[in-house]
Amino acid sequence: MLSPDSFIRLVDSVLKRPLNQEQQNCVTTGSATPLLIIAGPGTGKTTVLVLRALRHLFVDGMLPETIVITTFTKKAAQEVRTRWLDWGLPLIDAALAHPELQSPGEQEWLRRVDLNRCVTGTLDSICDALLGEFRIAGTVPPVLIEGYPANQRLMREGLAEAYRQHKAQLDEYLSAYTFEGEAPRTQGEMARVVRPIVDRFTHDRIDVGAYRASSPDQAAKEAIANAHESYCAALGAASQMDFALLEKAFLERMTRGELDEAVRSWRAVLVDEYQDTNPLQESIYFEIVRRSSAALSVVGDDDQSLYRFRGATVELFTKFVSRLTSATGLTSSTEYLYQNYRSTPEIAAFFNAFAQGDSNFSAARIHPAKPAISPVRGSTGLPVLGMFRPSAEALAADLAAFLRGVFRGGGASIALSPSASVRLSGAPSGGDFGDAVFLSHSVNEFKNPWGAGQPEPRMPYLLRRELEQHSIRVFNPRGQALADQEPVRILLGLLLECIDRSSMSIPEGRLTPDVMGLTNVARGRLQEWRNAADRFIANNPPPGGLLGFVDAWSTRSSQSAAAWPDDWPVLEIIFKLITWLPAFQSDPEHQVWLEAISRAVAQSRLFSPYGGSILNDSPHDDRSRSSVIRDILRPIAEGLVEVDEELITQVPRDRLSIMTIHQSKGLEFPLVVVDISSGYKSNHRKTTAFRFPDSASSVTRLEDDLASFTDVGAARIARSALDRTFDDLMRLFYVAYSRPQTALLVVGLEKTIATASTVKTVASGWRRDGTWSWHNPSKGKTTLANELPLVRI
DNA sequence: GAACAGATGGTTTTT
């Protein structure tokens, strides 16, 4: 095989990708010891991970099917696989001609290598695949359930009963973990509060017996533990699993040696985004290493750990070396990547200063400290920009005008001083809105309407409106609920009219008023759908005959049963209705909505008595119709069904993407706009959680309360819950500020950068001790800070 | 520093 140095030279010549010294070290370090790579943003994390995997092939002679690369998201998994194939194929061609690989045996070996057999994916997808492959004889492979069907089961299999028996205790206990600090009001809300607790039983490997017996709130804890036990038993009986139980089952079966045929064949395991690993996943990785002696490489950045709510524990990364030793006896080596190839020096200086600005945050970062991120790119002369306006409306108007200037107006001029200016414009060939992204905490276009008032627009909507006035579209598939998209309202309204027709005398239909568990919000939505459908029917859309179709369905009754099949799947009605709504077949966004609706129908089979079919004989005709309303339409109306954006593979280049900071992790863009405060006009307690916390988040409180029942508890609570709440916000904006390549524009309300502002935001450099890192008091007090690390436009 | 009028804003993230 190749020597490590020859492999580096091969990569250099074939991929035209000269690696810096640290990156080379990450690839050449031998496979005998585990490797921890601590890598800041834009330093080539994924590149190095894939090249190290390829090194295992070319230097260590491992076959692709013995190499496992896991990532945290499906998107990242796709990226890793693409690079593995894109680089691996030309490297094999070049290696076949390499003087070090001319023996007939090696030539033959290399020719037979099948790169496609490399195991890549999220840990969950790999667990799922292996459990399916190695299933116990005579059993069916487990089906993954998620989202509301999983919560539905949790509720029905034990929680509802527990709630009836211990309402007072559960209300008391759970109110600590709701956002409002009040007891959950509906069953759905209750499931959403209990879900993270029971998921932690599994993710954190909680000693549930000790939890169950502990005070305070012992009765509530016992009720939850019992409910979870019934839930697990019910899932087991139905051969179903949720994500947490999938990983747990994988670990258990692996530990019993039942997966050895696959696991013991693995020779290398490489883990991306290790800072977001949870204790259960850590146990899985360590057990794999113990059983297979595979070469383990992990890469991560403590500053970019964003998934605490999922049990992610950054301490598993920062203390990786000692934890690995105590679990496996292995000694690992550490490499640092700090040369940033993404951002201009101005932007790197900005996010470095941000991370270092609050000394309280330093204690949360990896120790010993990793080197500051050092930019490789040259300066473009463009500073970090800030746009602050008195109101969200003014901000949206000016931001839209600025972006139009950059991409459609030949560039925007930015004054640096009375005599000097710099120009920011789209790339000369093909630069367009697709090069920019608008990042914010939430992409929702409207605030929740309370009472009967009009929903109040938020920044993403205001920006959409401003840009659309100039025929520029935004891409924000999550900005509005599926239930509020007009074509979806029409389609679901038509379905509702088919199965439960309304009339002047019964505007809500015959069955709908008696459907169990409909919230007022859901009821209102169903009625809106009916109205949208009725208006649509009244217009007699082509090819015509819609009224006849709906009426035929609605008047269908037991007496005319002979004309109808005994069992009619709802999905078929939906596909018939699409005859009148052809956009659902042709337009990509419509197709994504249709997929979400189809998914809701398919999922209903997992818990609904009639499984999304309409039966014909009494009393099942009415019951099956009611069940469609309750189990398919209600979750959509309550906003529990989400669109799957991954289905949209190509976002049109002429649209401005709007995404949450979480979604932007791992991505980069030439121009990034970060909204830090457009929604915060006052120091309202309900917004502090997203800008300057005054109390610990529910997630960190849960960590505190479970600390004594889990192995990682002590490491977590070494910092106070409030400090961890601040740390999470710091990391969020650190990720946002490290996305841009060329230009970073921070936007918000003017109050955010007023000295002595009461509307403090962590994002604008306010330290948790109440002082402000962006302000230099020696320059005197003015209305606005005069020492900002950015240039206001 | 109390009392009042008017403004403000109400949860995000993934397998």
Place this chain on the structure above:
DNA sequence: CCATCTGTTC
């Protein structure tokens, strides 16, 4: 809708 925040007035 309504608790909470901000600014003004005495």
